[in-house]
Amino acid sequence: MTHALKIEGLTKTYDSGFEALKGIDLQVAQGDFFALLGPNGAGKSTTLGIVCSLVTKSAGKVSVFGYDIDTHLSDAKLHLGVVPQEFNFNQFEKVFDIVTIQAGYYGIPLKKAAVSAEKYLKKLGLWDKRNTPARMLSGGMKRRLMIARALVHEPKLLILDEPTAGVDIELRRSMWSFLEEMNRQGTTIILTTHYLEEAEALCRNIAIIDHGRIVRNTSKRELLQQLSLETFLLDTRVALEEAPELEGFTCRLDDENVLEVDVHKGQALNDVFMQLEQQNIQVVSMRTKANRLEELFIRMVEQNAPSRAEKTEGRA
């Protein structure tokens, strides 16, 4: 089956001499919900920028649904919808005009564009604001406007660069639901995000990019299985003066009512509860200390830390 996105040996060196991408290979299957993660400056936006024709590649091949961007750029673009990281619409234009004009660029006549615009503006809760100039919208509304604009030509591949940056939790959850629905309906989605909770909640496959190289490209399930240690926070019914001794586990007192317990891969949580019960400590609730994917991500990026330091030194 043709990949929604296929990248081979992609490199990018900017005019300043900065090597942003050092030969990236990436494949995203049709229908996938894919996350491209990495620290700031790792090469995420450059990669997506090349796919969307906003950045010129130095070398390598990129194809969208089998259409090579070097030879069939127009066909590749027809399949692509893009939601950039920063607001990039004319702030003085009205919401409805922004969406229908974008459809016009794809050759969609105004009548048909108006129907599609209405559909997505309604789905994203912006229909009431259709005659409002974009500059009058809140940050969250502006983000949703960019999603509506990216979808107006019904692309098969939707690329979102930090789609929920700066939006409140409630709105973020509703955007997640919307994106999940789009994905269920067959749209392949690629997103970059700094909220690893977002990637863990939405995505099936994940690639981690650092220093212009893909350091990991696997399924979320496989990635999470590599997690060798998880830290749990246990809320106790009674305040404790000191952390109890738990055989085989490291245990700290986070607060007089909160115990912090490290559980290694292969260890059973039941053992923790049994030992606590033997010591007459009752647990009323439990949660993980940090997002699991976040821990993995930090660990992987930290593994590259020496080279990061060398690079910074080199630049200075």
Next chain:
Amino acid sequence: MNAQALFTAYSTIVLREIRRFTRIWPQTLLPPAVTMTLYFIIFGNLIGSRIGEMGGFDYMSFIVPGLIMMAVITNSYANVVSSFFSMKFQRSVEELLVSPVPNWVILAGYVTGGMARGLGIGVIVTLLSLAFTQLKIHNLPMVVVTVILTSALFAVGGFINALLATKFDDVSIVPTFVLTPLTYLGGVFYSIDMLPDFWQGVSMANPILYMVNGFRFGILGVSDVNPFVSLGMILAFIVVLSFIALKLLARGKGIRH
């Protein structure tokens, strides 16, 4: 994209441009009307009445074609350079870059938008001039072809300026230091017959001289240069500048990293 889709994309750009400059009409349509009315009153009526005839016509009649052309040139140029540079500045140009619109359609759309404003202003200034003098058209096809081609030429010029500009200062440098002097020295207010031989020769290197005189020939039937040479010059400039604009677009100059 098929022909119909290309036309839809083209008309989308054109309509967006027309909507833009009509929405901000106090900045785009009103100022040239006021400025040209002042030219008509001061140079045409007050000073012109003491100058007497030029090229066989009273001074007001002589300068009207040049002033119309000056308005068309500056507004065709200004529309494209300010609109496209604003899109670059706001990054809304990315809306176009991610879409499948070919570069030549982008150029054609912006040039047509610039022409719509330039020619629209040309009509406004012509109507205003009727309050000061009578216009008798000597050769209508010559008038129409010259003004349309000139407008297209300067719209392409504005597009190149917008691509190369990296800051707002760069947008005003060419109109202020190149276009305005060339227009004023391009025979808008005088016939180059009045100049010494040396400066007549220098004036012949000014492309705007050919446009003003081609247009003046169409209206008054008098010209300092052969009007068909004027048309040839304008066409040649359009071809060369369009080629440069398309090359810059293909390289992503100023719009892609």
